[in-house]
Structures are given as structure tokens and as C-alpha cells.
Amino acid sequence: VQGWTDTKVRTFAETFMFGVSTSAYQVEGAWNVDGKTESIWDKYLHDNPDVVADGRNGDVASDSYHNYERDVEMLREIGVDHYRFSISWPRVLPSGFPNEINEQAFQYYDNLINELLTYKIEPMVTLYHFDLPQRLQDLGGWANPLSIEWFEDYAKVVFDRYADKVKFWITINQPNSICVDGYGDKVMAPAVDAKGIGEYICIKNVLLAHANAYRLYERDYKKKYNGNVGIAISVNWASPINNKTVNAQAAELYRAFTIDMYVHPIWSTYGDFPQPVKDAVAKKSLEQGYPRSRLPSFTAEEKRLLKKSADFLGVNHYTTFLVKPAKKQFSVPSFDGDINVEISQDDIWTSGKSVWLKSYPFGLYKALLHINQNYEYPPIFITEHGWSTNPGLWDQTRVNVLREYLKVLLFSIEDGAQVKGYTVWSLMDNVEWTSGTSERFGLYEVDFDSETKNRTARLSALAYRHIIEERIIDDWTPPSLKIDVSD
Numbered sequence: 001v002q003g004w005t006d007t008k009v010r011t012f013a014e015t016f017m018f019g020v021s022t023s024a025y026q027v028e029g030a031w032n033v034d035g036k037t038e039s040i041w042d043k044y045l046h047d048n049p050d051v052v053a054d055g056r057n058g059d060v061a062s063d064s065y066h067n068y069e070r071d072v073e074m075l076r077e078i079g080v081d082h083y084r085f086s087i088s089w090p091r092v093l094p095s096g097f098p099n100e101i102n103e104q105a106f107q108y109y110d111n112l113i114n115e116l117l118t119y120k121i122e123p124m125v126t127l128y129h130f131d132l133p134q135r136l137q138d139l140g141g142w143a144n145p146l147s148i149e150w151f152e153d154y155a156k157v158v159f160d161r162y163a164d165k166v167k168f169w170i171t172i173n174q175p176n177s178i179c180v181d182g183y184g185d186k187v188m189a190p191a192v193d194a195k196g197i198g199e200y201i202c203i204k205n206v207l208l209a210h211a212n213a214y215r216l217y218e219r220d221y222k223k224k225y226n227g228n229v230g231i232a233i234s235v236n237w238a239s240p241i242n243n244k245t246v247n248a249q250a251a252e253l254y255r256a257f258t259i260d261m262y263v264h265p266i267w268s269t270y271g272d273f274p275q276p277v278k279d280a281v282a283k284k285s286l287e288q289g290y291p292r293s294r295l296p297s298f299t300a301e302e303k304r305l306l307k308k309s310a311d312f313l314g315v316n317h318y319t320t321f322l323v324k325p326a327k328k329q330f331s332v333p334s335f336d337g338d339i340n341v342e343i344s345q346d347d348i349w350t351s352g353k354s355v356w357l358k359s360y361p362f363g364l365y366k367a368l369l370h371i372n373q374n375y376e377y378p379p380i381f382i383t384e385h386g387w388s389t390n391p392g393l394w395d396q397t398r399v400n401v402l403r404e405y406l407k408v409l410l411f412s413i414e415d416g417a418q419v420k421g422y423t424v425w426s427l428m429d430n431v432e433w434t435s436g437t438s439e440r441f442g443l444y445e446v447d448f449d450s451e452t453k454n455r456t457a458r459l460s461a462l463a464y465r466h467i468i469e470e471r472i473i474d475d476w477t478p479p480s481l482k483i484d485v486s487d
């Protein structure tokens with residue numbers, strides 16, 4: 001990182017937690033096995049096979065449903081402190097409701113969690129990572145305010161079962177993907193595409209669902225089990241394309257819509273959605289002939305419920321965008337029109353396989369600084385950071401990118417960021433939503449053509465193992481690509 005050229009050796013504390021992550025739809029497969037019903041992603045990709053880049057959906061994926069022992073073996077090979085995975089709601093509650101609890105499905109999570117605990121790997125459980133039961137979508141999904149209760153009821157079943165074993169909980173992963181991409185657009189399931197309307201209704205309900213689940217844990221489990229409950233938010237960085245004031249203002253508004261929209265209601269002293277977002281949507285809505293803002297408001301009671309409803313902020317950080325005001329006018333209401341900016345990335349930044357993914361490590365520092373300055377140094381867990389490539393074991397670029405970002409993370413911590421842990425996305429190759437398996441995020445390569453979805457360590461798995469062991473970032477290269485749990 002520019003300017004940081006001293007030779008001081010910085011180390012990660014022994015208590016700092018290093019881990020890796022996955023999500024249910026992306027790795028489990030077994031989409032209709034043992035009583036599991038359809039999720040919105042099953043339905044979306046079954047009904048629209050053409051939207052998947054390489055045609056590979058999550059029906060089988062990495063088949064982790066049948067491979068949990070191998071998965072934990074890989075975690076032991078890397079030597080992680082924690083494993084972040086998600087529970088599939090339609091697998092454990094096939095009707096969407098707790099009237100019927102799928103014991104066979106829970107057996108899988110019992111096995112996985114017990115295996116993790118046997119090897120002293122801390123389970124970090126995400127309750128919701130994009131895979132709503134389709135039956136609940138048929139009732140409106142996250143656009144129905146009753147979804148707040150549905151989620152609480154589901155959370156209670158899972159807390160009851162695992163509160164004694166799981167100390168790190170994430171209620172919901174990336175509300176922006178769920179809502180902006182799934183309700184205000186059609187790039188993610190359930191592809192409601194109700195632009196300028198659906199995303200805001202969804203965001204309100206998803207945030208309240210999170211808060212309700214947090215309060216449930218706080219009230220009925222916290223004293224006895226002393227676990228931590230957070231939410232994972234997409235916190236990419238956004239810089240003005242250059243120093244002109246208009247660009248700086250555009251970048252600020254873009255951050256308000258993409259980051260603060262979710263962080264502010266929970267971590268600010270005032271609560272509620274950020275004022276610039278409320279103002280922008282209200283103004284546009286009136287101009288467009290709506291009698292009220294398309295952004296629904298929170299009642300005083302809802303604001304109170306949301307404030308401080310997290311023990312830590314889960315940060316999913318991948319990349320940085322460059323922002324300037326939009327040239328084009330948006331004729332129909334939309335989230336993009338409300339922000340009214342144009343985003344790009346710098347061509348000189350190293351590119352990942354995903355079109356949106358470029359490496360700009362300093363962006364992580366800026367993102368964490370933004371959180372600290374605005375929200376008074378909350379406890380943070382990096383719940384996702386990763387890099388996509390083509391298939392292949394020799395992933396030197398992923399190694400370089402992880403190292404660069406981890407160096408910047410050390411600077412951020414030195415400057416006061418309260419970061420307790422870091423999690424690589426992902427343990428293994430998996431179904432990258434509509435990109436299928438055309439973008440590989442894994443420290444382990446998965447051979448999707450093999451019957452048993454064989455997993456093989458990449459260079460990055462060994463490099464990460466070395467980082468976890470030594471707690472420093474250096475230029476170590478392994479003598480070979482072999483890895484063994486016994487040494």
C-alpha cells in the first residue's frame with residue numbers, strides 16, 4: 001500500500017480468528033433429498049436454466065450434503081479457527097414453518113457441527129444466505145411484513161437446537177443482494193424486478209427480521225449461552241473518480257445507499273435509514289407523482305428495536321468502485337435512478353474472473369475507516385473476502401490478493417479498527433449463483449465432473465495455512481502442492 005513502506009513486522013494476535021466460508025445453496029446440493037423442498041434459487045434456476053453461465057445449478061453443487069467429513073478434513077488441513085456456513089431453511093423446515101421439523105435434515109447439520117467441535121473448529125452459522133423456502137415466496141417472501149415473524153420462528157428452531165454448540169451467529173447475509181438484486185432487479189432470485197419499490201420494502205422487512213431474531217437471542221439464550229449475533233453486510237468501498245467536489249458528493253451518496261442504508265439503522269446513535277437516502281428517495285418519489293416516498297419509514301418502536309441489534313458487524317468486502325454523477329436521466333423509478341451515479345473501476349487494478357471484481361487493497365482500509373468514523377468503532381468480523389479465477393491449482397493471483405488485503409487489514413487494526421476475525425470466501429469452488437461454476441472462488445478446487453466432487457488444495461490453501469500458523473504475511477512458497485493433516 002502506498003505510503004506504508006516502513007519495515008515494521010506486524011502480526012495478527014493469537015486470539016484473532018482466521019476462517020473460511022460457504023453457503024448452503026452454493027455447496028450442499030441434495031436439493032430434493034430427505035424431504036427438502038424447493039428454495040427460491042432451486043425454483044429460479046430450474047425455471048430459467050439459461051440464466052446460468054455454464055448451466056450448472058445448485059442441484060448437486062459440491063455435494064457437501066454427502067461430503068461433510070471431507071469438508072472438515074480440509075478445514076483441518078488449512079488449520080482454520082472457524083468455519084462459516086449457512087443452514088438451508090427449506091431443508092430443515094420444508095413447509096417454511098416450524099409445524100414440521102425435518103429431523104433427517106438436522107442430522108446433517110448435527111454431524112457437521114459435531115465434527116467441527118471434535119477438531120476445535122468454531123462453527124459460525126448464517127441463518128439465511130439467499131435461499132428462502134419457495135412456499136414463503138409464494139406468500140410474498142420478504143415483501144410480506146409477516147416474513148419478520150416467519151424468520152423469527154425459524155431462528156428459534158435453530159437456536160433451540162444449537163445454542164449450546166454455536167457461539168457465532170449471523171442472521172442474514174447481504175441484505176443488498178437479497179433486496180436490490182432480488183426484488184428491485186432480476187439478477188438474483190426471486191427476480192421480482194419491482195424497480196424502485198420492491199428493494200425498499202424488502203430492505204425494511206429484512207432489517208426488522210434481523211432485529212427480531214437478535215432480540216429473541218438476547219432475551220432467551222444470551223444469558224445461558226453467551227453467544228454473539230451479528231449480520232453480514234456488503235461493505236465494498238466507493239471512491240470519487242477524481243477529486244472534483246461533484247464526484248466526492250456522488251461517492252458519498254453512493255456509500256449512503258450501499259453501505260449506510262444497512263449499517264446506520266443498527267449502529268448509529270440516531271438510528272433509522274441515513275438522512276441522505278431518505279431525502280433522495282422522497283424527492284424523486286414526489287417528482288414522479290407518488291403521494292409518499294417509495295422508501296417506507298420505520299416507526300419509533302421499530303427504530304428502537306433495530307438500534308444496537310448486533311454484537312458485531314459482519315463485513316463482506318471484495319472490491320472498490322469509482323463514482324461520478326450519472327449523465328443519463330432515469331425515466332422510470334429505480335434504485336439506480338435514486339442514487340443517480342455512474343460507477344466504474346480502474347483498468348490498472350488486477351482483475352478477478354468476476355466482471356465486478358478488481359483488487360484495490362487500500363479500499364479495505366478506507367471502508368473500515370468509514371465504519372469507525374461514522375459508527376464509533378464497532379466490533380467487526382470480516383465475514384467474507386475472496387477472489388475468483390479459472391479452474392487450476394496454481395492460483396498465485398489469489399495468493400497475492402489475499403496477502404495484500406491482509407497486510408492492509410493489519411494497518412487498519414493498528415489504526416484502531418476492532419476487527420476480531422477474517423474469513424475467506426470460499427473454502428471450495430461452488431455454484432456462484434447465475435455464474436454457475438464459471439467463476440471459481442475456492443481455496444480448494446472442486447472437480448464437478450467427478451462423481452464424488454473431489455476436492456484438491458490450491459496453492460492458496462497452503463499459503464493461507466502458512467499465514468494462520470505464522471500470524472504474519474510474508475512471501476513464503478510451498479515446496480510442493482501436497483498437503484497433509486498429519487504434519
Ligand code: PNW
Nearest residue numbers: 023173174236316318319356384425432
Ligand atoms: C457475495 N460485488 O456476493 C455472496 O455473499 C456470496 O454468496 C458470493 O458467492 C460471493 O460474495 C462472491 O460473489 C457478492 O459486486 C456479490 O461487489 C457481488 C459483490 C460482492 C459480493
